[in-house]
Amino acid sequence: MHASVLKYFVEVARCGSVRKASENLYVAASAVNRQILKIEDELGGELFDRMPNGMRLNAAGERLLRHVQSTLHDFQVMRSELDALKGERTGHVKLASMDSLFVDFLPASIEEFSQVYPAVTYTVASFGPMEVLPQLQSGRFDIGMTFVGRLPAGIETVALAALPTGVVMAAGHPLAAKAAVSLADCARQPFLRSLGQPPIDRSMSREFAQFWDELEPVVTCNWTTMVKRLIIAGKGISFFSKIAFIEELRRGDVVWRPFDIAELNALQVGILLPSHRALPHVAQTFVARLVRQLKQLEAVAATL
Structure with missing residues (x-):
């Protein structure tokens, strides 16, 4: 077989x-x-x-x-x-990624890859979405995964998936009745902020950047798992891609709604690589699998 x-x-x-x-x-x-x-x-x-x-x-x-x-x-x-x-299936993979991909996506990807390439080792680090690019540019990491905006020279995108940030709230929250949520709607709700930095670059939406600067969250935390628990408990709303909430969305524990801002809804998550240096063979193979799995995640998220 x-x-x-x-x-x-x-x-x-x-x-x-x-x-x-x-x-x-x-x-x-x-x-x-x-x-x-x-x-x-x-x-x-x-x-x-x-x-x-x-x-x-x-x-x-x-x-x-x-x-x-x-x-x-x-x-x-x-x-x-x-x-x-x-000597073809050994090597080291160095990846920097935004935090939400650490919930399920990256653990599952490494688990699957290690079944075929058990001798490969990994350095995988979590950063705020806007911190991933500098890490990749510095040469400390070979692969990056984050929201993609205007890319600097020397960085290329090998895959994109429509997984924009939106508003996550507990099931039954009043905003769940809306097809799309405005920032004014969000301003009237207790807010749970993951990390201290905005999830997107200011150039992507000035309106969102201003809102973020004026925001007074009830909780700021750099651990997504804790923020998820507080959301489910109805302690506030937060801004996330569906990536971190696939299981909770399936179970109906939370609701995700898009913003009513076109540029935010157009956000995509990308797999980024340095264009000026070749990756080791095993890292290239790992990237190929990430590309396939990211597209599969995109298809799953579209149904939720």
Whole structure:
């Protein structure tokens, strides 16, 4: 069986759900389900008990899971040994990113990449959206992920995704009834500020920059997880892309609404690279996977 098919099987077994497995794998649920049915057809029997609240391995599925886990482990050991001989799958990835991508996107990306490239090491650092570019320009990092505006010479964009910042609030909040939210609407609400700097450059929206300067938040915190909890608890609103709230949006714990400012709604998240120096082979491969996963995240966010 193909390695990716086995990975789908293991993830469904771990999650107990095709839908949840597809979200973790950034693959369509229909594709995951199709591969599970294909495995069952090849083996001549069901591997899961289908129940109203999910899927549970039956005796045959448990036996296959043990075999698959052993097979994948042995395969990775063998691959690492071969790669060490060739020197092609080792190296170091250095990435600077805005904080919201640390919630789910980057941990999942590194987890998946390390399954294929177990010898690779990483330096991954969180910055405010406007701090990522200087870090990339300094040469301390090879890859950057943040909102993209006017780029300086020496920096290029390899992928863009429509994931603009908007207003996040608890389910049932009065602003949730609006199709789009104005800054005047926001000024009348308790505000929870993540980090101290604005999420976008002043050149992107003077109106937003002025609002940010005059803002008096009830809480300022540099930890997104804490801000998320306070939002869900109804302690205030905040400004985020959907990136950091995929699970909460699915569950209906929070609501995301766009601004009524066109330039803010046009914001895109990009993967940025230095154009004046070549990346190591393994970093180039990691970027290629990030590009694919970013586009998949964009598609998921568009449905929420």
